[in-house]
Amino acid sequence: MMNFQQLVLASHNAGKLKELQAMLGGSVQLRSIGEFSQVEPEETGLSFVENAILKARNAARLSGLPALADDSGLAVDFLGGAPGIYSARYADGKGDAANNAKLLDALKDVPEEQRGAQFVCVLALVRHADDPLPILCEGLWHGRILFEASGDHGFGYDPLFWVPERNCSSADLAPLEKNQLSHRARAMALLRQRLGLA
Numbered sequence: 001m002m003n004f005q006q007l008v009l010a011s012h013n014a015g016k017l018k019e020l021q022a023m024l025g026g027s028v029q030l031r032s033i034g035e036f037s038q039v040e041p042e043e044t045g046l047s048f049v050e051n052a053i054l055k056a057r058n059a060a061r062l063s064g065l066p067a068l069a070d071d072s073g074l075a076v077d078f079l080g081g082a083p084g085i086y087s088a089r090y091a092d093g094k095g096d097a098a099n100n101a102k103l104l105d106a107l108k109d110v111p112e113e114q115r116g117a118q119f120v121c122v123l124a125l126v127r128h129a130d131d132p133l134p135i136l137c138e139g140l141w142h143g144r145i146l147f148e149a150s151g152d153h154g155f156g157y158d159p160l161f162w163v164p165e166r167n168c169s170s171a172d173l174a175p176l177e178k179n180q181l182s183h184r185a186r187a188m189a190l191l192r193q194r195l196g197l198a
């Protein structure tokens with residue numbers, strides 16, 4: 001078993017870095033890919049898995065370190081799984097607020113029982129840029145899309161995601177609580193097992 005004391009996180013999303021570092025604890029130091037490059041790779045894959053691997057390889061190449069990538073998104077039942085892998089680009093790169101406004105508009109006439117959705121997270125870890133056997137772990141989080149935003153924590157679509165097991169939005173959850181329940185938490189629990197950190 002390889003010992004990953006330092007990993008580069010192949011993400012330019014500060015929210016992900018915070019959550020993933022909190023989940024990993026002190027045993028692994030996550031360094032941001034921002035230390036090495038500000039250029040974001042184009043996410044050309046057709047799946048979360050492909051995009052996670054592509055981002056991890058790119059970060060390993062740029063940093064010379066083993067790399068962890070997170071490709072995630074929101075799959076809305078009524079929209080046939082959209083925005084899915086296009087979640088970050090849903091409102092053409094105009095950011096989280098525009099993404100959320102577009103989603104609320106797309107669902108404005110959809111009743112509560114048809115507003116089911118899941119957050120998806122795929123984590124990919126490569127030992128080096130050409131690693132032929134990336135470690136892959138996925139996590140899902142089932143919930144519903146609210147009719148209006150609620151909460152100040154988290155990032156992205158959190159204010160619109162109703163968490164049935166807590167009866168509030170994921171942005172209403174304290175960070176510690178989100179990090180025990182989320183799609184990312186589930187994927188990370190599997191990764192920790194794979195790495196012998198559990």
Ligand SMILES: O=c1nc[nH]c2c1ncn2[C@H]1C[C@H](O)[C@@H](COP(=O)(O)OP(=O)(O)OP(=O)(O)O)O1
Pocket residue numbers: 010011012013016040043070071072073074087088089099119154155156157158182184
């Ligand atoms: O826990 C979450 N709470 C709320 N929203 C979330 C979450 N997890 C993913 N999301 C949303 C944000 C973004 O719209 C998309 C991820 O897109 P994704 O390409 O994986 O990440 P990103 O572009 O923000 O950063 P990067 O690619 O550099 O890792 O799904």
Ligand SMILES: [Mg+2]
Pocket residue numbers: 043088
């Ligand atoms: Mg991205």
